Amino acid sequence: MDKTTHSIQMIRRLPRYYAIAEQVQSQSEANISATLIANHLNLEPIVVRKDLEQVGAEGKPRLGFDVSDLLHRIASFMGWDQLNQIVLVGCGDLGSAIMGYSGFVQRGFEFVAGFDVDEAKIGTTIHGKQVLPISKFVNLCQRMHIELGIITVPASQAQSVADMMIEAGIRGIWNFSTAALNVPKHIIVQQEDIITSLVILQKRLQHADENN
Amino acid sequence: MDKTTHSIQMIRRLPRYYAIAEQVQSQSEANISATLIANHLNLEPIVVRKDLEQVGAEGKPRLGFDVSDLLHRIASFMGWDQLNQIVLVGCGDLGSAIMGYSGFVQRGFEFVAGFDVDEAKIGTTIHGKQVLPISKFVNLCQRMHIELGIITVPASQAQSVADMMIEAGIRGIWNFSTAALNVPKHIIVQQEDIITSLVILQKRLQHADENN
DNA sequence: TAGATTGTTAATCGATTAACAATC
DNA sequence: TAGATTGTTAATCGATTAACAATC
Secondary structure, eight states: OOOOOOOHHHHHHHHHHHHHHHHHHHTTOSEEOHHHHHHHHTOOHHHHHHHHHHTTOOOBTTTBEEHHHHHHHHHHHHTTTSOEEEEEEOOSHHHHHHHHOHHHHHTTEEEEEEEESOTTTTTOEETTEEEEEGGGHHHHHHHHTOOEEEEOSOHHHHHHHHHHHHHTTOOEEEEOSSOOOOOOTTSEEEEOOHHHHHHHHHHHHHHHHHTO | OOOOOOOHHHHHHHHHHHHHHHHHHHTTOSEEOHHHHHHHHTOOHHHHHHHHHHTTOOOBTTTBEEHHHHHHHHHHHHTTTSOEEEEEEOOSHHHHHHHHOHHHHHTTEEEEEEEESOTTTTTOEETTEEEEEGGGHHHHHHHHTOOEEEEOSOHHHHHHHHHHHHHTTOOEEEEOSSOOOOOOTTSEEEEOOHHHHHHHHHHHHHHHHHTO
16 A cells, blocks of 8 residues: 655655755765754754655665765656656746746756747747747647646736647646636646745744744 | 634635635625635635634625625735835846736735846846845845845855845845755745746646546 | 664644534 | 525544664
């Protein structure tokens, strides 16, 4: 019986472990302990150990975990070692920033192209990626079997973009607009509410104040 | 005894409810039921009811909740009705996109200024906000009692920016770089790992495939 | 050897879900 | 009235935490 949980909380923690392991590796250390990672992140060591168990890492008492093995296992668990092609609709400030973010490339994501309705943008390139007209969207996605799409258009246009993505065979939509998308059950929408993170930060501040 | 839980999960759900309530309000509906919200988001109605209880909303059997009251209560709970001044260091693509995102203004956040080391950017404005030199950072933040700072610089410079923010009296840091920041216990760091959301989307897709 | 750290098993905690009476 | 929906109380579930033996 599979005992894996893969909680979202855990998936959020793993990249933090990865960053620390990279740091440790850059200092030519061969091993890293769960305790060390926990101290860096103000977590309990047992939390880190449990998470590392989930990604299949095996440590040695006293020594900890092999750093490069750990990096590999986290990357593999996160899917960073696989190529994922992705398209983006809405090449404004936010869309451009996302297409230019080097973290995506490092983690196996490749932007096939950006799409926009703005004639002035069509034909230009953003961080080396073409900006294509919306009219080419469905055909290109179907031909290349793209499964992931990013929506960075204003809320008012988000639904029509989503409809188009579904028509094009996209199964996972990463929605940066605040619009609540209406989609069939088999389509997965990941809502990115950037504001929420800021609210969580504020709540944590308030909470810290109360516990003074 | 306080029974509130305020889970992060709940805080992530509330903006979704808000978006749907706005939609319903724009259709001149006076009431909205937890069931309706739940159906929109593929959630169980009891989840929505529990969350709405937390924000202090009171509904009427058969009718549901008063839409505008609900909007108010969610906004208040999230702190969107209060003015929050914020500064940002690193006016690149991502920094610019964040400063220009209208959602922040709508939700009570005001960017006091952006800061950068690039001479070419200093003195310009981004979405109506000044770009100032780093040298003015500490003084301005202290004078204005700024508590929240955003880091959108490359990972290699993130730690030094964090140190500067702490010196300036900032207590909450929203870190968009992948760097693991080293800060004193009383400073709250909210790590924004944008990649993580994409991984979660992928995991959900895989999970959906397995349950076919 | 001594002791720090792992890995396992059990206990706790908190969030989600279920059941149902109350009520508009 | 009838019935949909709320709000409350209890049950379940899953993640976190604790305890500790195993081991390098």
